[in-house]
Amino acid sequence: VIHHWDTDGISSAAILAEALKDVPVQNFTPPIGEYAVAESEISERGRFKSIIIADLCLPRENILKIKETTKAELTVFDHHVQEDIPDIAHINPAHLGRRRGDWPSTTWVLHKFLSLKLCLPTVLGLIGDMEEKVKETEMFHDVQRYMDEGGLTFEDLLTLTELIDSNYRVSDRSGVEEAVRELLKHWNDPKSLMRKEKWRRNVEELKAEIDAQLNPPWKDENGVLIHRMSSKYNIISKVARKLAWEGVERKLVIVVNDDPTGRKSRIYIRGKHLEPHKLVGFARSHGYSAGGKIGVVGVVLPKGEVEAFISEAVRLVRVK
Ligand SMILES: [Mn+2]
Numbered sequence: 152v153i154h155h156w157d158t159d160g161i162s163s164a165a166i167l168a169e170a171l172k173d174v175p176v177q178n179f180t181p182p183i184g185e186y187a188v189a190e191s192e193i194s195e196r197g198r199f200k201s202i203i204i205a206d207l208c209l210p211r212e213n214i215l216k217i218k219e220t221t222k223a224e225l226t227v228f229d230h231h232v233q234e235d236i237p238d239i240a241h242i243n244p245a246h247l248g249r250r251r252g253d254w255p256s257t258t259w260v261l262h263k264f265l266s267l268k269l270c271l272p273t274v275l276g277l278i279g280d281m282e283e284k285v286k287e288t289e290m291f292h293d294v295q296r297y298m299d300e301g302g303l304t305f306e307d308l309l310t311l312t313e314l315i316d317s318n319y320r321v322s323d324r325s326g327v328e329e330a331v332r333e334l335l336k337h338w339n340d341p342k343s344l345m346r347k348e349k350w351r352r353n354v355e356e357l358k359a360e361i362d363a364q365l366n367p368p369w370k371d372e373n374g375v376l377i378h379r380m381s382s383k384y385n386i387i388s389k390v391a392r393k394l395a396w397e398g399v400e401r402k403l404v405i406v407v408n409d410d411p412t413g414r415k416s417r418i419y420i421r422g423k424h425l426e427p428h429k430l431v432g433f434a435r436s437h438g439y440s441a442g443g444k445i446g447v448v449g450v451v452l453p454k455g456e457v458e459a460f461i462s463e464a465v466r467l468v469r470v471k
Contacts, residue, residue, distance in 0.1 A: 152178045152203045153188060155257075156319035156327045158279025158312045160206040162272035163228065163257040165334035167203055169272075170265055178331045183322045183385065184417075184451075186440075187213045190220035199223045206257035206276075211236055228261055230254040255288055256280045269293055271339045278305075279312040303341060311341050317353035320385045326353075361386050365393060374402035375465055379457075381409040387419040388447075395421055403468060405461060409454055416457050420448040420464065429467055434460070 154164040160180070168176045177196055181188045186209060193199070202223045204214070208231045215236065218225050226240040235241065242264055244254045254260055258276025267273065274297050277285050285291055286305075298305065318326035326349070337343045360382060369378040376394055391406045403422040410416065420430065420443075427443030430450075434441035437460070439452040452460060 152176060152205055152331075153193075153207060153209075154178060154180055154204075154331070155206040156180045156183050156324070157206075158315045159256045159258055159276040161315055161327060161330045162276040162279070162334060163205040163261055164331045165272045166258060166261045166265075166267070166270070167205060167228075168331065168335055169270075169338065170261075170267075178328055180324060180327045181207070181209075183319050183324055183327070186210070188217065190217050193217060193221055201226070203228060205229070205261075206231075214239060228257055228264070230257050230260050255285065255290065259290060269297055271297075271341055272334055274308060275312055275315065275334075278308050279316065282309065282312075301339075301341070307341060307345070311345055313354055314345060314347065314350040317350050317357060320357050320389075321353050322383065322385065323353070357384060357386060357389075360384050361389050361393070364390055369394070371401075375405070376401050376403070377405045377407070377461060379407040379409065381411050383411050387417055387449075388421075391419050391421045403465070405464070407457055407461070409457075414454055415451055416454045418448075418450045418452065418457065418460065418464075420450075420468075422446065422468065425468065430464055433463065433467060 152164045152167050154160040164178045168178065179193065179196065186207070188209060193202070199221055200223060202217065202221060202225050204225070204227045206229055208229065211234060214225065214227075218239070227243065229243045242260065244260060256276035256279070258273040261267070262269070262273045274294050277290055277294060281288065285294060298308065315330055318330055333344060333347065364380045364382050364386065369376055378390065378394055380390065387406050387408045391404050394406065395401055395404045400423060403420065403425070406419045408417045423446060425446050425448065427445065427448045430448045431441045431443050434450045434452070437452070437456075439450050441448065441450040443449060450460065
């Protein structure tokens with residue numbers, strides 16, 4: 152199972168491993184931040200009859216290359232919008248043109264597709280991807296029931312998604328892969344998972360780093376705030392969220408993280424009604440890797456091109 156490094160991806164891998172417990176299953180996440188997998192790395196781990204890609208939008212060429220190299224059967228479980236690929240089984244209701252809101256997580260796709268009894272990983276995937284917004288979905292009845300039966304609060308589960316996500320936020324790739332085994336070991340036992348010392352230390356470290364990186368200076372003009380920082384951790388969305396809310400909501404928050412060891416920067420743009428298409432299209436036309444959803448756009452580009460991109464981005468967003 153090749154899976155995304157976030158809680159939904161980790162939980163989806165755990166659900167698949169549990170469903171397939173009669174056969175040996177290995178789980179694998181790409182290098183954190185890279186939406187591609189080197190085929191050689193898969194081959195090094197063994198020979199596989201079947202490969203499942205979960206909650207991870209790999210490029211078409213990458214998927215075809217994996218299939219060609221490994222000769223395995225390939226199946227994709229996802230809820231992101233993706234293109235059709237010949238000879239690849241694609242279990243993705245979003246892709247069938249249904250309303251995206253109906254499928255808030257890959258764990259929910261698996262839950263429905265495999266007709267499972269509601270379990271902790273399914274709930275964690277929903278909360279990991281949706282956070283507070285999950286309360287507005289129809290699945291929240293199920294989440295509520297799960298919490299009532301286990302004597303859990305929403306905050307408990309939100310905290311647990313933070314703990315699980317801490318692995319990728321500190322760029323601990325093997326920690327991400329190990330988290331799948333932890334979910335399997337403590338199936339439906341969130342209290343034990345919440346005590347995991349390593350994850351708790353990660354969260355503490357991340358909190359301190361976020362506070363440190365929140366320090367000014369930043370540029371705040373006409374409701375647009377621009378903050379540039381340099382952290383080795385994946386905290387850009389956390390920093391953006393904190394800056395978006397300071398009593399009043401800012402129209403647009405742009406956070407830039409310059410990779411402390413490389414030549415790339417990551418830009419994260421957050422705005423309440425931000426439409427991603429124009430910005431993502433503009434970024435891709437420059438050859439940058441970019442993605443987004445309503446309210447959020449992320450771009451990776453060379454450090455030296457950050458300033459030019461931001462001034463154009465602000466202009467594009469304003470022209471509405
Ligand atoms: Mn997801």
